[in-house]
Amino acid sequence: MAHDVNQMIGDKLKAIRTERKLSLDELSKITQVSKAMLGQIERGTSSPTISTLWKIATGLGISFSSFVEEDTPKFSKVKIDEVNPLLEDEGRYLVHTLFPTEPKRNFEVYAVTMEPGCKYTSPAHINGVEEYLFLHEGEMTVEIEGSVHHLKAGEAFRFSADYEHTYKNSSADPCNLFLIVHYS
Known part of the structure; x- marks a missing residue:
């Protein structure tokens, strides 16, 4: 399941970058995260640290949890x-x-x-x-x-x-x- 989380984070990051028409170079500059690391995150081949996700979220002006949010039902129970x-x-x-x-x-x-x-x-x-x-x-x-x-x-x-x-x-x-x- 950890791979699923990494892929979800990567897919969200790529969707945001594409929606904002940012290149990996541009994203790297605004987040202070290397282009190579951003590429690995987008492909789901890297498990980003919390610090790295905070840098990306802060640079993009989005919430930290934007990377793992899913469609939500009217109620939810979490263990x-x-x-x-x-x-x-x-x-x-x-x-x-x-x-x-x-x-x-x-x-x-x-x-x-x-x-x-x-x-x-x-x-x-x-x-x-x-x-x-x-x-x-x-x-x-x-x-x-x-x-x-x-x-x-x-x-x-x-x-x-x-x-x-x-x-x-x-x-x-x-x-x-x-x-x-x-x-x-």
């Missing part, structure tokens, strides 16, 4: 363990897309697992993006512009994602959270 995660930080940062954005909904919902020792730095997102974290297991810190915020299970945190931000799990146990990304 986290049945969703193939996107991985970062050598597999210690796992992101399960639960509900991607839709035309009438300007937010997306993720389940995130951060293994012990995980450190993930996200680039600044497009203007007006907010992130909402709901930590339900473990501990973590969020660093934004030199400001450090320690979170424990049962706590929630909201911030403007217009700035580079870093998530860290310095504990010996995994931490699990739900993340909502809201686009203005």
Whole structure:
């Protein structure tokens, strides 16, 4: 199924690029992702990192989940363990897309697992993006512009994602959270 996700991401990227009449060179310039990598993603032969997808989404001015959204029914039920995660930080940062954005909904919902020792730095997102974290297991810190915020299970945190931000799990146990990304 992981190949299916890569192919879905590639097909979406190619459709957006074609719709906007962009060459791979032009797309590379606006996303700061190499032409070779973009070609591999479009062909579904590369499993892009979360950071790479954020660069592409930011460069194109689209939501991160645009790459994996599907036609949605009036209701949906998702089992986290049945969703193939996107991985970062050598597999210690796992992101399960639960509900991607839709035309009438300007937010997306993720389940995130951060293994012990995980450190993930996200680039600044497009203007007006907010992130909402709901930590339900473990501990973590969020660093934004030199400001450090320690979170424990049962706590929630909201911030403007217009700035580079870093998530860290310095504990010996995994931490699990739900993340909502809201686009203005």
